[in-house]
Amino acid sequence: MARSERAKMAAGEWYTCLDDELEALRVTAREAVFEHNSLPPKQRGNLGPGLKALLGGVGEGARIEAPFHCAYGFNIVLDDGVFLNAGCIILDTASVRIGKGTLLGPNVQIYCAEHHKEAAGRQAGLEIARPVGIGAHAWIGGSAIILGGVSIGEGAIVGAGAVVTRDVPANETVVGNPARPVKRR
Template sequence: MVQSERAKMADGEWYACLDDDLGALRGVAADAVFEHNTLPPRQRGNLGPALRALLGGVGEGARIEAPFHCAYGFNIFLGPGTFLNAGCIILDTAPVRLGKGTLLGPNVQIYCAEHHKEAAGRQAGLEIARPVTIGDNACIGGSAVILGGVSIGEGAIVGAGALVTHDVAAHTTVVGNPARVVSRG
């Protein structure tokens, strides 16, 4: 039996991101994001209705400021009290789990997709999806970039503008490009 590109994506295998079915799912997400980003703030509340319905899970009091962008939405799980400031981008080709009370500063970017290293693979649209997990009460500074396959522990701090390419232990502060530990505990 031939496996769908969505199933390959979900299984962490190489998949063709230019697949029509995946394109249709990105279209659904784009519509939900458009609604969220264009609703008047008092009418939108913490999340636009279509975006709230699309996300994989939304804890009580979770909030996403506009503008926001995601690839699929259904792979995003927000813990209670999670806050994403304006301009955040989550390319959720794999599950992205944000713990309770986690704060993302403006323009934080989370990229689960890794493109093929060979030009022919990139031209064919081949990607592999790697999950991202951010623990409870973590704080991600503005314009930080978090790559797929990374876990950030409870209470960790990622400095503004950091490029996170490896796991960050709980209660650790990292800064820089690539991110490096500056304090523990």
């Protein structure tokens, strides 16, 4: 029996995003995100109820400011005290785990999907999903972009606007495009 596209995505294999089951899951996520983004702040609290139920895990005090967008939601785990500022986008085709007390500035983008290098593959919707892990007490500056397959260590700082294409060790500060360590004096 052939494996489903969802099973291939979860296994980190090439899959097609042009799949009815995956589209249904994205619709569910869009509905939860719409509710979260539309509720008045006093009603929404830290997370809209639909979004909180959708996410793979939400620690105590985790908060997502509106607007927010995610692809599936169930691949996202936020530990205690995580804060995502307004405009964050997480395309969670793979696991995205964000450690305790980590802060994401406005408009931070996390992209787990990597599209096929060949035009025909892209037209067929071929993608491969790569996980992202961010350790505890990290700080991701506004408008930073984190690509799939990247791990950011505990206490690390990613400067505003940085494009993170490689792992960032614990307690290191990176800036630029592509992100590079800041030299210490």
